Amino acid sequence: MNFITVKEFFADSKSRLHLRILTGGEFLQKKKIIVSDINRPGLALAGFFDYFPYERIQVFGKTEFTYLKKLGREKANRVLERLFAANICCVIVSRNLPVPYNFLSIARRHHVPVMMSSIFTTKLISSIVTFLDKKLAPKITMHGTFVDVYGIGVMIIGKSGIGKSEISLELIKRGHRLVADDLIEVTRLSDDVLEGRGLSIIQHHMEIRGVGIIDIRNLFGVGAVRDEQKIELVMHLEEWEKGKDYERLGIEDVHEDILGVKVPKIILPVKPGRNLSVIIEVAAMTQRLKARGYNPARELNKSIIKWMKKDKKNPGENTDVPDK
Amino acid sequence: MQYKKKVKIVNNAGFHLRAVAVFVREAEKFKADIKVKNDAIEADGKSIMGLTTLGAGKGVEIEIKAEGPDAKEAIAGLMKLINDKFGEAE
Numbered sequence: 001m002n003f004i005t006v007k008e009f010f011a012d013s014k015s016r017l018h019l020r021i022l023t024g025g026e027f028l029q030k031k032k033i034i035v036s037d038i039n040r041p042g043l044a045l046a047g048f049f050d051y052f053p054y055e056r057i058q059v060f061g062k063t064e065f066t067y068l069k070k071l072g073r074e075k076a077n078r079v080l081e082r083l084f085a086a087n088i089c090c091v092i093v094s095r096n097l098p099v100p101y102n103f104l105s106i107a108r109r110h111h112v113p114v115m116m117s118s119i120f121t122t123k124l125i126s127s128i129v130t131f132l133d134k135k136l137a138p139k140i141t142m143h144g145t146f147v148d149v150y151g152i153g154v155m156i157i158g159k160s161g162i163g164k165s166e167i168s169l170e171l172i173k174r175g176h177r178l179v180a181d182d183l184i185e186v187t188r189l190s191d192d193v194l195e196g197r198g199l200s201i202i203q204h205h206m207e208i209r210g211v212g213i214i215d216i217r218n219l220f221g222v223g224a225v226r227d228e229q230k231i232e233l234v235m236h237l238e239e240w241e242k243g244k245d246y247e248r249l250g251i252e253d254v255h256e257d258i259l260g261v262k263v264p265k266i267i268l269p270v271k272p273g274r275n276l277s278v279i280i281e282v283a284a285m286t287q288r289l290k291a292r293g294y295n296p297a298r299e300l301n302k303s304i305i306k307w308m309k310k311d312k313k314n315p316g317e318n319t320d321v322p323d324k
Numbered sequence: 325m326q327y328k329k330k331v332k333i334v335n336n337a338g339f340h341l342r343a344v345a346v347f348v349r350e351a352e353k354f355k356a357d358i359k360v361k362n363d364a365i366e367a368d369g370k371s372i373m374g375l376t377t378l379g380a381g382k383g384v385e386i387e388i389k390a391e392g393p394d395a396k397e398a399i400a401g402l403m404k405l406i407n408d409k410f411g412e413a414e
Contacts, residue, residue: 141364141365141366143367143368143371143374160368160370160371161352161370181373182367182368182371182373182374182377183365183367183373183374183377199365199377200377200379201376201377201379202373202376202377205373206373207371207372207373213341213372213373
């Protein structure tokens, strides 16, 4: 299961959420966050612990603290004791609220880190959820070259040596943008959205056989690269095999399953003399049309069927019929 | 045929560009599909950029996988290369 440690969370969110540690800094590494949801422990403070979501980050705001004050010192300490004993990953206090009673010492005794933020509770929660959603999303790395063609994220895959990098270079030369070459980190942002980005140090570099390593950003400028993009089309390059069936119409949709998301896929046979970059440009534009509900093959087919019906009704009258 | 083997990087500079290039040149001699894994990242054994991304420095244990008719020979050849420090004088 995906998780991040509270330490990673703190390091990544410190400046964005204006976070500081009140207690339990030494437990940060040990504590793991496994879900992106947040809990406001109101019901738990009232003594109701059934279904208590201890795996979530617990956020204390004005309401929680006001309630604790109302409970009085003794009752409050007792319920906090029970709450912190539930093995929760961490607590975040919002809007720099003063922490009452023995809150921190009880948290410390149960090895629960407590952090404080200056941000208002609801803002804080939505910000944490957005961050964790992305961090905890399912991920895989894939081989291929990822290019933004007319705003469509096109992932070019195929065996090594088939010419993925060369084709991408041609696309970049034609004004499109490189996202990543060779290794693409794919993240499932939601049920039907995949995002691809490059990995670390080599992002925006390419290796071109015979030339060596090139730096796309330096060669073509910042306009020729981007850091991430949605994956909307998969181009599978393969060697042209005589006798193999390739798509001739494009009426049926073919998909590649990536992390459970179906991405439209085109299998493109590679043969010397085929200008693949132009084909990929056209495929990207066609994909855009298809995404808007226009399938050129289906539309043409409709017209053909209509035309044939008309032809049968008035035989001999249709002068548009081409000679055989 | 599929084979896999774990091996530790022993040269000082690790998987730097030149070492990677030597590795890829060897890998390309074989028909087998070759993959190299470091932690969660798996790269194509015939790709310079991919292998560089692994960031495998000295002492890192990587896993080499090969699949194809000459998989066994491929693994043996690549293991030897790594253990010979990619022919680098140190």
